[in-house]
Amino acid sequence: MHICVGFSINYMNQHRIRAFVDHRKIFMLTFKMAAIPGCGHPFVSGCGHSLFSLETLVFELESAIYRGFCYLFGFLIHFYGFFAMSTAKKSTEPKAIDINALVKAIKDCLIDKKQIKTTARSHDLPRSSLQRYLKKVEENYEDLSAVADDELTEFVRDCGQRTPSNMVFTIAQEKELVDYIFKCVKHYYGLSITELRELAYQLAKKLAVDYPANWDEEMMAGRHWYYNFMRRHRQLVLRTPEQTSLNRAKAFSKTNVDKFFANFDVLLTEYKFNGHQIYNMDERWTVPSKIGKVIALKGMRRVGQMEGAERGTMVTMALTVNAGGNSIPPFFLFPRKNMQTSFLDNVSSGTAGFANDSGWMCQPEFVRYMRHFITFVQPSQASPVVLLLDNHASHLSVDAIDMAVENSIHIISFPPHCSHRLQPLDVSVFGPIKSYYKSQCSAWQKNNANTPLEIRHIAGLVCKTLDLALTPKIIKSGFSATGIFPYNPDVFTDADFVQAVEQNKEEVALDVGIGEEDQRRIVVGPDVGREEVVTSSSEPTTSRSSSRI
CATH class of the missing domain: 1.20.1270 (Substrate Binding Domain Of Dnak; Chain:A; Domain 2)
Incomplete structure (x- = not known):
């Protein structure tokens, strides 16, 4: 061994x-x-x-x-x-998936009923990825054969994007919000930061999504949500405002007027509106008329006359006319908590009246006006209409935009500080109404001696005034003088613009109380990758962590 x-x-x-x-x-x-x-x-x-x-x-x-x-x-x-x-260094970039091949594979599996494994191999796609997209498509579409290829491609592309954890809306819902902004930018010449935050809050309420509690406190979206939203959508830019006085001096300018007529021309070319399909609406505030001069004996030191008991009370009237010379019944807003039937005594048939605390037109009241407008105009896809408005914030809401789209109402707003020259109601209608209304108040006081003029009398007096002032000739002259109908984009000469600039230079500080932030407008930028403009150094940046969205 x-x-x-x-x-x-x-x-x-x-x-x-x-x-x-x-x-x-x-x-x-x-x-x-x-x-x-x-x-x-x-x-x-x-x-x-x-x-x-x-x-x-x-x-x-x-x-x-x-x-x-x-x-x-x-x-x-x-x-x-x-x-x-x-x-070996592992690649951090996932393999890019061909969207077109993925859409074809989805249609092969759901429409042609092909096997997932065979389809994934034939289109060179990961089977797990194809299964994940098939599940999302089945959850959102019941009949895929009725879905257009562009819509399916857009949906698949959105599903492939990574959703941040602090997003309030889904990618599809944010796309819907961006569509709202595009419509508002087109109709209202851009949104301010506050208006965008209010629009986001309204959309969140409508969609019943979970949002931070501080949104309800301010009745608008949070500031950090706004910064993150603008960072995700680079096609939206925040344009820095100019000084208020300079804005007014440049308000009625050839640039703004040409932009208005360019937007209007697009609609006229597509829909061929006639005079009875072009409407103009504006609000006016009516109060018991001032006491006019009376004839008295020479040497009398005191001359008295009964004055309205509620002088200073403002009642809003929304008046609507069309280029055909017709009008719809007026829409009143009374400064009361509760509406009373006596407020509409002696009014014309079809007159509508509501009440709120201020008597001013706000977003909920404008939605009621839109229902009133639809009731009498009856717009439809076969007979669409265009509604010309000023760019007041009360006209901007998710419900109003949805109602306009559903009923084929195309809204165009006048440029800021241009309604005195571009709006038919301002040009030819409200002047005669003011004169006739003063006469009606004076006649009423003479016929009702020792009786004060109260808020319940105003609507009836206004309706009598409208019967006298709203003649087809007066209404048509306003549309003709502004170049809206008949369509004439060259109705204003260079002399008109020069005169307007000289007049506006003297009107300074007319926008007192409007902050710089509310003047900045969100518009669609020419370059998608352009950075947003933030003019205030005190505003928090998007990189700053915060629990408030």
Whole structure:
């Protein structure tokens, strides 16, 4: 036994072999040699049995050494592969998915009922990705065959975008909000920051989505939501305002007027509106008329006349006329908490009246006016109409825009501070109404001696005034003088603009109380990647962490 072990060691030393040898095999061979007769003693190595055992041992050792080399080589290859895999730089960019191929694969699976595995392989798409998109499409569309390719492509592209954790709206809902902004920018010449935040709050209420509690406190979206929203939608930019006096000086300018007529021309070209489809609405505030001069004897120190008991009370009247010379019944707003039927005594048929705390036209009241307008005009897809308004904030709300779109009402607003020259009601209608209304109030006071003129008398007096002032000739002259109908974009000359600039330069500080933030307008920029403009250094940045959205 000792001879066998010694020979194996000497053999390995002579050939200077360094390898992993199967030692268990060697010891097993040693025990086998020990079992051969005559091999258990060191002095019987020359016998035939020991010679045969020695040759067997050499052969087994060579086999073990060969296997050791194989094990060593395999171990080195395995170690190198593991090391190479562990140190290889993994790509952080996911493989881009071909949207067009994905849309075709979705239609093949849902419409043609092909197998997911086969479809994914044929379009070179990951099967797991295809399954994920199929699930989202099935949740949003019941009949995929009725969906247009552009709409499906847009939906798939939106689904592939990563949604930030602090978003209030989904990607599809934010796209809907952007569409609202596009409509408002087109109709209202841009939105201020406050108007955008109010619009977002209204949309959140309408969609019944979860939003931060501080939105209800301010009745608008949070400031940090606004910054993050603008950062996600680079096609919207915030334009820095100019000084108020300069804005007024440039209000009625050729640039603003040309922009208004360009928007109006797009609608006229597409819909071919006639005079009975072009409407103009504006609000006016009526109060008990001032006491006019009366004839008295010379030398009398005191001359008295009964004055209205509620002088200073303002009642809003929304008046609507069209280029055909017709009008719809007026819409009144009374400064009362509760509406009383006596407020509409002696009014014309169809006159509507509501009450709020201020008597001013606000967004909820404008929605009521829109219902009033739809009731009498009856617009439809076969007979659309265009409604010309000023750019007052009360005309901007999600409900009003939805109602206008659903009923084929196209809204265009006049540029700021231009209604005195562009609005038909201001040009030809409200002047006669004011004169006739003063006469009606004076006549009423004479016919009702010792009776004060109260708020319940105003609507009836206004309706009598409208019967006298709203003649087709007066209404049509306003649309003609402004170039709206018949359409004449060159109705104003350069002399008109120069005169307007000189007059407006004298009107300074007429917008007192309007902050700089409310004057800044959000518009669609010419470059999608343009950065937003923030003029105040005190405003928080988007990188600042905050729990308020």
